[in-house]
Amino acid sequence: MQLDELDLQLVLDPDAAEKAFERACILGALGRFDEAMQAYYDVLRRDPKHFGALNNLAVLMNDRGMRRSALQAYTMLVQRHPESAIAHSHLATVLHEAGRADDAVSHYERAIQLDPTAASAHHGLAAIFSERGDEQAAARERRLGYKHRPVTFGRYRGEGDPVRVLVMGVDGEGNIPTKSLFDNRVFAIASLIVGFYDAGEPLPPHHVVFNAIGDADRCALELTAASAILANSSAPVINPPATVLVTGRVANGERLGALEDVIAPRFAIFPRWLLDRTEPAAALQASGFEFPLLLRVPGYHTGQHFVKVEGAADVASALAALPGTAVIAIAFLDTRGADGTFRKYRIIMVDGKIFPLHLAISRDWKVHYFSADMLENPEHRAQEAAFLENPRGVIGERGFAALERIVGTLALDFGGVDFSLDAQGRIVLFEANATMLVQPPPPEEIWDYRREPVERIVKAVQSMMRNRAG
Numbered sequence: 327m328q329l330d331e332l333d334l335q336l337v338l339d340p341d342a343a344e345k346a347f348e349r350a351c352i353l354g355a356l357g358r359f360d361e362a363m364q365a366y367y368d369v370l371r372r373d374p375k376h377f378g379a380l381n382n383l384a385v386l387m388n389d390r391g392m393r394r395s396a397l398q399a400y401t402m403l404v405q406r407h408p409e410s411a412i413a414h415s416h417l418a419t420v421l422h423e424a425g426r427a428d429d430a431v432s433h434y435e436r437a438i439q440l441d442p443t444a445a446s447a448h449h450g451l452a453a454i455f456s457e458r459g460d461e462q463a464a465a466r467e468r469r470l471g472y473k474h475r476p477v478t479f480g481r482y483r484g485e486g487d488p489v490r491v492l493v494m495g496v497d498g499e500g501n502i503p504t505k506s507l508f509d510n511r512v513f514a515i516a517s518l519i520v521g522f523y524d525a526g527e528p529l530p531p532h533h534v535v536f537n538a539i540g541d542a543d544r545c546a547l548e549l550t551a552a553s554a555i556l557a558n559s560s561a562p563v564i565n566p567p568a569t570v571l572v573t574g575r576v577a578n579g580e581r582l583g584a585l586e587d588v589i590a591p592r593f594a595i596f597p598r599w600l601l602d603r604t605e606p607a608a609a610l611q612a613s614g615f616e617f618p619l620l621l622r623v624p625g626y627h628t629g630q631h632f633v634k635v636e637g638a639a640d641v642a643s644a645l646a647a648l649p650g651t652a653v654i655a656i657a658f659l660d661t662r663g664a665d666g667t668f669r670k671y672r673i674i675m676v677d678g679k680i681f682p683l684h685l686a687i688s689r690d691w692k693v694h695y696f697s698a699d700m701l702e703n704p705e706h707r708a709q710e711a712a713f714l715e716n717p718r719g720v721i722g723e724r725g726f727a728a729l730e731r732i733v734g735t736l737a738l739d740f741g742g743v744d745f746s747l748d749a750q751g752r753i754v755l756f757e758a759n760a761t762m763l764v765q766p767p768p769p770e771e772i773w774d775y776r777r778e779p780v781e782r783i784v785k786a787v788q789s790m791m792r793n794r795a796g
Contacts, residue, residue: 343373350379357485359386375406381416388420396420404433411441418450427454445475468497469522476522477530480508480515488514489795492532492561496548497521499626500541502565502740503763506780507787518555520548525555533795537565540741540760542574543624543654562794564739565760573736573759575624575654582735582755587728589748590755592657595624598650606645607638610655620656623648634658634691658691661746661754668693671713671721674742674762675733676786680726682717682779683742683764685710701772711775721747728753740787 350365363386369379384399400417407413418433431454437447448471455464482488491513495501508515516530520539539545539552549567556563572581576593583590594613601609610619621644623631635644645653662668670693672683686698687706700706713720721729725747732743732753742762746754764783767773 343369343376343379346372347376347379351382354382354386355485357483359390362386377403377407377410377413380406381412384416384420393420393424397424409440411437411444411447414440415444415447415450418447422450422454427457430454443474445471445478447471448474465498472497472519472522476519478517479530480510480517482510482514484511488512489534489792490514490516490530490532491791491795492530492535492559493517493538494535494552494555495519495538496545500539500545500548500761502538502540502760503765504536504538506764506766507784508791509788512788513791520551520555523555525551525558529555529559532559532561534791535559535561535563536791537563537567537570539567540565540570540762542571542577542759546571546574564791564794565741569737570760573738573741575656575757578755578758582732582758585728585731585735587724587752588732588755589659589752591659592655594655595652596655597652598645601645601653607641610641611638613655615655615657618658620658621645621648621653622656623650624652624654632692659754660691661748669746670694670698670744670756671717671746672742672744672762673717673729674740674764674783675736675738676740676783677790678733679786680717680729680733681783681786682714683762683783684776685713707772707775714775714779722751724751725753732758739790 346365346369350362350369353359353365354362363383366379366383366386369376370383373379380399380403384396384403387393387399388396397417397420400413400420403413404410404417414433414437418430418437421427421433422430431451434447434451434454437444438451441447448467452464452467452471455461455467489512491508493504493515495517497519516532518530535556537552539549542549549571552567556567576595579590579593582588592614594615596609596613617638618634618636621633621635626632631648631650633644633647635641667687667689668691670686670688672685672695674681674683684695686693686695686700687703687709688694688698698706700710709720718726729743729745732755736758738760740762741758741760743758744756745758746756748754764780766780767776
């Protein structure tokens with residue numbers, strides 16, 4: 327029904343709360359948010375307990391950054407609808423965002439008491455337990471949430487028909503972070519968790535599939551399952567599971583290290599039981615490794631469970647601190663420059679094209695952007711800005727050509743490469759896979775030089791999605 331017809335009906339019947347609610351929803355769908363908020367207030371004047379009006383008003387407030395007002399609106403929603411699992415779950419979410427995790431837990435738990443299938447409450451609890459370091463409880467809650475709802479749908483805020491994207495992921499770690507890649511004014515997202523989906527069930531409507539399962543070391547079984555599920559779809563697939571499956575660290579070390587002007591350290595994966603039952607240092611040395619070397623647990627990123635072992639006497643204590651049933655041994659390559667610092671470049675590949683994302687410079691061998699001394703050192707930021715503006719010029723023709731060979735060999739629609747350069751300008755490979763985070767820079771002015779490069783990547787991904795969707 328058109329807005330003018332609803333306006334006329336409200337003139338004829340000022341107390342028609344449902345007509346007023348319909349009008350408010352239409353205004354919100356059209357992006358006329360200020361008018362929509364006032365319209366929801368009008369509904370509440372007619373019916374102070376109207377669930378939809380209170381809930382939608384709180385959603386609008388939260389989306390527009392009005393956190394305190396949204397919290398008040400959700401609190402009123404719970405007060406007026408104390409037996410609603412949805413109300414408790416929504417209030418818990420904003421309490422968690424406000425840093426009140428204990429209060430959030432009580433409302434999530436109340437939501438589950440009211441409705442054991444409340445998936446959003448289980449996921450909310452999982453997030454809090456994970457923050458507290460209780461991964462066992464977090465995994466339990468995630469499983470319960472996905473069991474009841476293996477597919478979730480994002481809110482579409484655009485006008486006209488959206489591009490419908492089916493995003494395939496896993497429960498827990500191993501997914502490509504996609505939050506910054508999709509604009510909900512263009513894309514309508516259906517997120518499917520592979521381990522909980524019945525391959526015989528029809529898939530949600532979609533124009534294109536984005537396979538967000540990116541960690542081949544951790545998610546080999548899930549990638550195989552994803553291929554089986556996608557047999558029911560004729561839509562184009564971004565990062566087909568079979569392409570991702572061969573991007574594990576050991577496999578990459580072998581095939582990418584064979585490329586011209588690419589130096590990949592030696593990788594080998596060892597089952598923990600083998601190292602625990604033998605002299606681990608001797609086993610590593612018998613496999614061709616020398617000290618110092620690196621040990622890391624498969625499936626973890628951002629330096630988690632990743633250590634440098636200086637000598638044979640340190641192996642046992644290093645292994646004792648690492649979780650899991652396997653470890654990857656990596657030959658240590660000293661990539662320090664003449665100034666004594668380590669550099670880690672990251673490029674993102676989108677549809678075969680190379681985009682620079684960042685350069686991190688640190689005096690620590692384990693270089694990550696969040697721990698590098700970029701904030702304190704303007705000269706390091708200047709070097710990064712030069713890389714972002716002219717990556718070919720900074721890396722050099724020899725290194726850039728090697729990067730192009732890496733991108734072509736990986737054949738990922740979306741992914742990234744972390745690397746350094748040796749004294750001859752060759753690529754020293756650290757990591758190359760799909761599980762790469764494209765993080766917008768902080769709001770401070772000193773990071774302005776990074777904004778456009780990130781925006782270019784996001785636009786390239788969205789353009790690729792639209793083109794593949796037809």
